[in-house]
Amino acid sequence: MDYKDLAELIFPNAKDISYYEEKYPERNLPEGAIVTRFAPSPTGFVHIGGLYQALVAIECAKRTNGVFFLRVEDTDQKREIKNGVTDIVNSLIDFDMAPDEGMISDTEEKGSYGPYKQSLRKEIYQAYAKYLIAQGKAYPCFCTPEEGEEQRKKQEEAKIRPGYYGVWAKCRNLSVEEAIQKIKNGEQYIVRFKSPGREDRKIKHKDIIKGNVDFPENDLDIVIIKADGLPTYHFAHAVDDHLMHTTHVIRSDEWLSSVPLHLQLFQELGFKAPKYAHISPIMKNDNGGKRKLSKRKDPEAAVEYYKKEGIPPLAVKEYLLNIANSTFENWRRANPDKSIDEFDFQLNKMSVSGALFDMVKLLDIGKTVISKMTAEEVYEKTLTWAKEYDSELAEMLKDKEYALKVFGIERGNKKPRKDISKWSDVMYNIEYMYDEKFYSKEQDYPYQPAISEKDEIKEILNSYIEKYYNEEDDKQTWFDKIKQLSVEKGYAGEVKEFKANPGKYKAHVGDVSTVLRVALTSRTNTPDMYEIMKVLGKERIQKRFEKAIENLK
Numbered sequence: 001m002d003y004k005d006l007a008e009l010i011f012p013n014a015k016d017i018s019y020y021e022e023k024y025p026e027r028n029l030p031e032g033a034i035v036t037r038f039a040p041s042p043t044g045f046v047h048i049g050g051l052y053q054a055l056v057a058i059e060c061a062k063r064t065n066g067v068f069f070l071r072v073e074d075t076d077q078k079r080e081i082k083n084g085v086t087d088i089v090n091s092l093i094d095f096d097m098a099p100d101e102g103m104i105s106d107t108e109e110k111g112s113y114g115p116y117k118q119s120l121r122k123e124i125y126q127a128y129a130k131y132l133i134a135q136g137k138a139y140p141c142f143c144t145p146e147e148g149e150e151q152r153k154k155q156e157e158a159k160i161r162p163g164y165y166g167v168w169a170k171c172r173n174l175s176v177e178e179a180i181q182k183i184k185n186g187e188q189y190i191v192r193f194k195s196p197g198r199e200d201r202k203i204k205h206k207d208i209i210k211g212n213v214d215f216p217e218n219d220l221d222i223v224i225i226k227a228d229g230l231p232t233y234h235f236a237h238a239v240d241d242h243l244m245h246t247t248h249v250i251r252s253d254e255w256l257s258s259v260p261l262h263l264q265l266f267q268e269l270g271f272k273a274p275k276y277a278h279i280s281p282i283m284k285n286d287n288g289g290k291r292k293l294s295k296r297k298d299p300e301a302a303v304e305y306y307k308k309e310g311i312p313p314l315a316v317k318e319y320l321l322n323i324a325n326s327t328f329e330n331w332r333r334a335n336p337d338k339s340i341d342e343f344d345f346q347l348n349k350m351s352v353s354g355a356l357f358d359m360v361k362l363l364d365i366g367k368t369v370i371s372k373m374t375a376e377e378v379y380e381k382t383l384t385w386a387k388e389y390d391s392e393l394a395e396m397l398k399d400k401e402y403a404l405k406v407f408g409i410e411r412g413n414k415k416p417r418k419d420i421s422k423w424s425d426v427m428y429n430i431e432y433m434y435d436e437k438f439y440s441k442e443q444d445y446p447y448q449p450a451i452s453e454k455d456e457i458k459e460i461l462n463s464y465i466e467k468y469y470n471e472e473d474d475k476q477t478w479f480d481k482i483k484q485l486s487v488e489k490g491y492a493g494e495v496k497e498f499k500a501n502p503g504k505y506k507a508h509v510g511d512v513s514t515v516l517r518v519a520l521t522s523r524t525n526t527p528d529m530y531e532i533m534k535v536l537g538k539e540r541i542q543k544r545f546e547k548a549i550e551n552l553k
């Protein structure tokens with residue numbers, strides 16, 4: 001009896017690994033092409049940190065004409081959630097980050113290196129486990145979970161490093177005959193890797209992001225095939241990334257400490273190891289300290305949050321690139337109109353410690369991103385968002401022609417309006433342009449102290465609409481007329497005249513404009529008033545002034 005017999009007894013139906021080695025040949029890609037992946041487990045909502053990793057992976061693949069694929073790691077079936085895979089696939093699509101290969105829905109995939117869902121690769125893992133057992137590099141372990149727990153307690157009490165290794169690895173030294181007998185007796189077992197490592201020796205690892213790191217060798221006989229026949233993450237990682245010809249494993253730095261084990265697995269399996277890049281988590285300021293963005297505490301940790309808020313995916317991606325490479329910001333400043341795909345992303349320039357998440361900055365990027373869109377784009381995207389999250393807004397936007405006029409205010413020019421950072425801002429930003437909405441609630445009229453007297457305001461509004469406003473006027477004439485009105489009523493026609501001689505005037509042209517703006521929109525701050533008036537037209541302006549006068553207190 002030898003290891004081969006044991007392997008045969010455990011996995012009688014598993015194929016020889018040569019079958020898979022031939023089935024998944026080297027990829028035919030240009031020199032230097034990066035093959036990388038996003039490998040989430042469908043165990044909860046998609047985390048912004050996951051999206052960040054996927055984006056980094058995509059940038060690397062894209063820049064080198066490589067491949068980015070999506071592999072679903074669902075070997076922990078107890079933790080799986082409903083729609084987990086669909087959520088992942090849809091999130092990537094929402095962010096225009098669909099993979100070149102891999103899962104494209106819960107059940108479909110594309111590419112010739114699949115299946116891309118680990119639960120469908122059971123026989124592949126078993127073939128490789130059989131291969132290891134046949135060489136004496138893996139073995140069946142009959143220890144029960146209770147025995148494992150007991151052992152862990154003993155180790156703890158004796159203040160010894162916990163784990164299944166060395167003298168603690170009881171089943172490692174069972175003879176082939178003993179193991180075969182136990183299996184024949186019907187004893188339950190799992191399969192463990194027989195680690196050739198020694199804890200007192202060091203290995204050096206050069207991580208693309210973290211740089212040089214030293215670790216003790218792995219000496220744990222980790223589980224590779226669990227009781228349900230599925231592999232553990234570690235084993236699946238080695239088998240999959242080998243067969244899928246991953247060149248770069250880009251993943252969260254929580255896995256950095258597993259590198260010694262992973263390198264050892266690759267070595268013992270006879271595979272070439274990939275390069276590793278371990279990404280630091282996105283952090284958040286919390287009471288003066290820093291902590292990881294948390295699934296439980298921070299709504300913005302979920303990718304779904306950005307969709308609900310209507311933050312454009314491009315803004316999120318741009319922000320993530322910003323934290324990924326500190327050079328992005330200068331590049332963006334120098335190239336305001338270039339696509340983010342033209343940015344020369346560098347994996348090795350990512351920061352070793354976690355970047356701080358800054359919502360203010362993200363929303364600011366949102367403003368810039370939206371300011372560059374055409375009225376038509378803003379309209380379409382707002383409507384899509386509103387249909388899902390704000391039915392009142394969707395209803396308001398039904399008259400597309402009018403909505404385009406509203407969104408067209410101060411857009412498409414050199415300095416476009418920058419007041420919308422996300423689609424959920426739109427209602428506030430446009431509601432005063434809709435009469436039904438405007439008149440449906442009692443408006444505040446926040447006139448400013450410079451001109452606050454009832455009679456004075458009334459006088460300004462009436463004169464303006466009767467004598468000065470003309471729909472045909474161009475912007476200069478329109479503004480000149482507000483100046484004329486100001487002068488007529490005893491205000492300075494230029495702000496600087498007023499500043500030079502404040503005693504001489506009641507206030508200045510800016511204050512007169514504010515009176516008009518407040519009466520018109522009930523706001524002190526709006527985009528260009530000339531354009532607003534153009535969209536409203538004389539009749540509606542007049543009606544708003546009448547209403548404003550009625551409301552003077």
Ligand code: GLU
Binds near residue numbers: 040041251
């Ligand atoms: N399924 C693992 C996780 O979600 C993947 C890690 C990796 O990218 O290898 O953390």
